[in-house]
Amino acid sequence: DIQMTQSPSSLSASVGDRVTITCQASQDINNYLNWYQQKPGKAPKLLIYDASKLDTGVPSRFSGSGSGTDFTFTISSLQPEDTATYYCQQCDNLPITFGQGTRLDIK
Amino acid sequence: EVQLVESGGGLEQPGRSLRLSCLASGFTFDDYAMHWVRQGPGKGLEWVSGISWNSGSIVYADSVKGRFTISRDSAKNSLYLQMNSLRADDTALYYCTRAGGGYEITGTAGMDVWGQGTTVTVSS
Numbered sequence: 001d002i003q004m005t006q007s008p009s010s011l012s013a014s015v016g017d018r019v020t021i022t023c024q025a026s027q028d029i030n031n032y033l034n035w036y037q038q039k040p041g042k043a044p045k046l047l048i049y050d051a052s053k054l055d056t057g058v059p060s061r062f063s064g065s066g067s068g069t070d071f072t073f074t075i076s077s078l079q080p081e082d083t084a085t086y087y088c089q090q091c092d093n094l095p096i097t098f099g100q101g102t103r104l105d106i107k
Numbered sequence: 108e109v110q111l112v113e114s115g116g117g118l119e120q121p122g123r124s125l126r127l128s129c130l131a132s133g134f135t136f137d138d139y140a141m142h143w144v145r146q147g148p149g150k151g152l153e154w155v156s157g158i159s160w161n162s163g164s165i166v167y168a169d170s171v172k173g174r175f176t177i178s179r180d181s182a183k184n185s186l187y188l189q190m191n192s193l194r195a196d197d198t199a200l201y202y203c204t205r206a207g208g209g210y211e212i213t214g215t216a217g218m219d220v221w222g223q224g225t226t227v228t229v230s231s
Contacts, residue, residue, distance in 0.1 A: 043223055
């Protein structure tokens with residue numbers, strides 16, 4: 001199985017800050033790396049797919065980059081509504097696997 | 108509106124069975140692979156099973172292999188998960204999701220549509 005190591009597991013930042021989360025795969029995943037946002041009591045929402053493509057309707061302050069095994073998710077200017085848990089996911093190989101999640105709070 | 112609505116969850120005893128359903132609407136169901144993903148209480152996301160557009164490819168996580176069966180019915184625009192020999196560690200919120208890339212289980216575009224989930228609790 002491909003292991004997805006996400007860091008940090010939690011962070012706290014201020015409105016307007018630039019926030020970065022990293023995800024490392026245990027092997028090359030051909031850029032089939034996705035990022036999801038999950039707010040409390042809600043289903044996950046796809047933000048970024050194929051490492052860097054913004055899903056429809058997702059604000060441009062969200063972005064993704066990386067290739068091979070190392071990927072980064074960035075919020076360029078943190079907003080209050082961005083409080084959530086963020087997950088990376090690989091869809092290259094079976095079983096599909098998720099990172100353990102990053103809980104993001106607003107200071 | 109593109110929508111997935113799960114049903115069938117509930118409280119069941121260890122060793123018993125449950126069948127989850129997911130009704131799809133607002134898109135051509137036959138054009139997409141589908142998945143089940145679960146989330147235990149206070150835990151992260153775990154992929155459970157996936158099925159290609161024509162049921163030609165079906166895959167399972169090791170944790171449910173041999174106990175769970177995924178299926179789909181294009182006439183009813185529905186996805187199912189038959190859960191047998193339930194265990195306490197199957198307790199979770201179960202989500203139905205759409206494979207954004209279309210026909211296949213793996214590859215591009217992630218899981219672009221999620222239902223609201225249905226809760227399964229396994230306890231004596």
